Amino acid sequence: MTTTAGPYTPRPGAAPLPRMIAAQAALETKMLLRNGEQLLLTVVIPTLLLVLFSLVDIVDTGAGEAVDFLAPGILALAVMSTAFTGQAIATGFERRYGVLKRLAASPLPRWGLMTAKTLSVLVTEVLQVILLTVIAFALGWSPHGDPFTVLLLLVLGTAAFSGLGLLMAGTLKAEATLAAANLVFLLLLVGGGVIVPLDRFPPGAQDVLGLLPVSALSDGLRDVLQHGAGVPWGDLGILAVWAVVGLAAAGRFFRWE
Numbered sequence: 001m002t003t004t005a006g007p008y009t010p011r012p013g014a015a016p017l018p019r020m021i022a023a024q025a026a027l028e029t030k031m032l033l034r035n036g037e038q039l040l041l042t043v044v045i046p047t048l049l050l051v052l053f054s055l056v057d058i059v060d061t062g063a064g065e066a067v068d069f070l071a072p073g074i075l076a077l078a079v080m081s082t083a084f085t086g087q088a089i090a091t092g093f094e095r096r097y098g099v100l101k102r103l104a105a106s107p108l109p110r111w112g113l114m115t116a117k118t119l120s121v122l123v124t125e126v127l128q129v130i131l132l133t134v135i136a137f138a139l140g141w142s143p144h145g146d147p148f149t150v151l152l153l154l155v156l157g158t159a160a161f162s163g164l165g166l167l168m169a170g171t172l173k174a175e176a177t178l179a180a181a182n183l184v185f186l187l188l189l190v191g192g193g194v195i196v197p198l199d200r201f202p203p204g205a206q207d208v209l210g211l212l213p214v215s216a217l218s219d220g221l222r223d224v225l226q227h228g229a230g231v232p233w234g235d236l237g238i239l240a241v242w243a244v245v246g247l248a249a250a251g252r253f254f255r256w257e
Contacts, residue, residue: 163246
């Protein structure tokens, strides 16, 4: 007896790779946006800092409106909070609970999973940038400069922080990642030129702090958006070095279990 295949006959097999990556990226984004702690880091804290320090004269930001100095730094902070802090903590606990191990056994290749996580980070950052830009404009922000240069800085900053976040999540225990990621976030918030200008620090400290990725991203965005400067090649170079080193180290030392 022979049977003919109907229109709804199952066809076992993996979905096309782009569809798998897109589905995983959508899932990662939904999980991030539903996580209260992640929203605190990625949305609430940057927004509060932007509004508070723009309206209240707490830190001397130099001549001009405070929001013109603060907005680029807060955009850099938003990138760091999502690509580094949030991604490190989420990935660290996924590794601890065996989620990464199970996903690694699925038809989605490991590089595809990392691509999906990166896409999720980029989608979240787009939402952050839109929200913070709208708030900054409401506070009287007057940006200048080339949007393409701003985009290049944000992309390189994302790559740098993603590499560092994945390196931390793939080598430390989840609890250690949680503590270290939050500590680094606080330290870079204070000493990375986000809110407090680097020229307020001693000259020797300025040279060291200027090499940090958040300092390079903040200064680069500030040069373009506040001062209308051209391409900040020095800051782009620092971010590129951090991106290459961080992603290479993450690829080399990341442990899935």
